[in-house]
Amino acid sequence: MERSLRSEVADGRPALSVHGLGRRFADRVAFEDVSFEVARGEIFGFLGPNGAGKTTTVRTLGTLIAPTSGTATVAGIPLEAENGVAIRERIAIMPETPGLYQRLSVTENLECFADLYEVPEPRDRIERALRAVDLMERAHDPCGTLSKGLRQRVALARALLSDPEVLFLDEPTAGLDPVASRDVHELIATLGRSGVTIFLTTHRLEEAERLCDRVAILNRTLRTIGRPGELRDQLFAKALTVRTIAPLAEPESVFAGLPAVEGWRQDGTGVYVVAVSDIEFAGPAITRALVAAGADVVTVSESSHSLEDVYLELIDEDRETGRA
Amino acid sequence: MRGLSRRRIRGIMRKELREYRRNPSLVAGMAIIPLVFLAQPLISVFAVSSSASATLRQHHELLYMLGIPALVPATLAAYAVVGERQQGTLEPVLGTPIRRQELLLGKALAVFVSSVAIAYIVFGIFLALVALFAHPGIPSSLIRGPDVLAQVIFTPLVAAWSIWLAIAISTRASDIRVAQQLSALASLPIVALAVLIAVDVIHATVGLAFVLGATLLVANRLGWRLASALFDRERLIASAK
Numbered sequence: 225m226e227r228s229l230r231s232e233v234a235d236g237r238p239a240l241s242v243h244g245l246g247r248r249f250a251d252r253v254a255f256e257d258v259s260f261e262v263a264r265g266e267i268f269g270f271l272g273p274n275g276a277g278k279t280t281t282v283r284t285l286g287t288l289i290a291p292t293s294g295t296a297t298v299a300g301i302p303l304e305a306e307n308g309v310a311i312r313e314r315i316a317i318m319p320e321t322p323g324l325y326q327r328l329s330v331t332e333n334l335e336c337f338a339d340l341y342e343v344p345e346p347r348d349r350i351e352r353a354l355r356a357v358d359l360m361e362r363a364h365d366p367c368g369t370l371s372k373g374l375r376q377r378v379a380l381a382r383a384l385l386s387d388p389e390v391l392f393l394d395e396p397t398a399g400l401d402p403v404a405s406r407d408v409h410e411l412i413a414t415l416g417r418s419g420v421t422i423f424l425t426t427h428r429l430e431e432a433e434r435l436c437d438r439v440a441i442l443n444r445t446l447r448t449i450g451r452p453g454e455l456r457d458q459l460f461a462k463a464l465t466v467r468t469i470a471p472l473a474e475p476e477s478v479f480a481g482l483p484a485v486e487g488w489r490q491d492g493t494g495v496y497v498v499a500v501s502d503i504e505f506a507g508p509a510i511t512r513a514l515v516a517a518g519a520d521v522v523t524v525s526e527s528s529h530s531l532e533d534v535y536l537e538l539i540d541e542d543r544e545t546g547r548a
Numbered sequence: 549m550r551g552l553s554r555r556r557i558r559g560i561m562r563k564e565l566r567e568y569r570r571n572p573s574l575v576a577g578m579a580i581i582p583l584v585f586l587a588q589p590l591i592s593v594f595a596v597s598s599s600a601s602a603t604l605r606q607h608h609e610l611l612y613m614l615g616i617p618a619l620v621p622a623t624l625a626a627y628a629v630v631g632e633r634q635q636g637t638l639e640p641v642l643g644t645p646i647r648r649q650e651l652l653l654g655k656a657l658a659v660f661v662s663s664v665a666i667a668y669i670v671f672g673i674f675l676a677l678v679a680l681f682a683h684p685g686i687p688s689s690l691i692r693g694p695d696v697l698a699q700v701i702f703t704p705l706v707a708a709w710s711i712w713l714a715i716a717i718s719t720r721a722s723d724i725r726v727a728q729q730l731s732a733l734a735s736l737p738i739v740a741l742a743v744l745i746a747v748d749v750i751h752a753t754v755g756l757a758f759v760l761g762a763t764l765l766v767a768n769r770l771g772w773r774l775a776s777a778l779f780d781r782e783r784l785i786a787s788a789k
Contacts, residue, residue: 324637337559382640
């Protein structure tokens, strides 16, 4: 009932709407002029190197610290000092370190937070949250005896207790081994499918690429925003990689003048990267030209750029221009 | 107090009490101070012969025990904010809808209940030991109605003052031990005052009791406001680990 009322109020509005937001600490800029919107039910990745301002952004949107410039609405509520309690009732933040009471059991930790969120029927909620993170069997263990991965799961269960509209996850897999990271990824993906809006900060690019609908790259200022595929297309020209057994005698005569080919470069012995405007048009033409030239072709494949390439391109650009 | 959530206050209080029970160093700290304050008056009482009981009538030995509600809560409450900050639990708590007043009240109530209970129990043990084992004549010289009443009334007042001082220190400290030492130091004037009254350097009168009681009530009110004002959510988070 409570959930449906909240949904009615927030329907049609983005879960997060941020305009020119910034935070300074004396003369140090944590982040500035950040603007974006996150739709309800979206998993939004917030990427950036260490010190880029990701955690400060989360703390600001979570009303833990006040912005020094800009405006925002969080879960449909303006980000203003007097709305702090109302906003925090509708969101949950999972900080980078789980911050559990080590001497208390998993259930006791959750009981405390169920009281702080004033959740109705706390026992049921706690059980539901523990089932969601698959921790029922460890419910009575002191948190100090749990592995790092399990503690992270407890923190996630704690964040789920209040059935939040927006869930902020700050580096949820930091310091976890690959198996524990995979478990947390699966939990996040499951939450995403259930319709929770997730704001995920990370500097693990494969994590963002795997989980997020859209990503933003922050380096004090917002460098870019979009779907991972869109960002790749924005930053990198489409290209085909050609591999031949022996180097081509006259590559210029093979590639020049072919339809949809914009340029080419050699990238090692018998490897050529051909920039194209239309892969489906250029691919067959290049293959025919190679065969006609008598080349022993190994592969003709689409050059792939990962989100990591996008990220490194932007961060390197910032370093070169001295922006970061 | 209007608009504050009892459930949140109770939630913090319950969590604090659970943590006390499972923190051996806190339990040891809670046990040592009362033992010291129990031993000193017991030794002096048991060392006195029946013929010297008149000397006891001039003193108010029982008031030494006000050191317990002054010092036990100081060590516990000093942990309240800086302890959470150091163990990294403050940020998740402040990320919930809790108001700072609810957080501080929950923590203060947990310390108050524990330390007042300890002070009363130790006081009861002291009275029982004196009544059972002291030389004849000593119990009647030592255990006097006004002194017992003063102990009962001043124990919560002194404890509350000590708690607000320690929480105020805890909001600004960056290390638990420093906070505990400063809190104990800040509580010493009230212990010194109790000792001066106990040895009759300051003469105990009903009027003095009223003045001290009223002063402590006002001081507690101010202490609560001071601790709330010093609790700066943003500073605590921005400087958190």
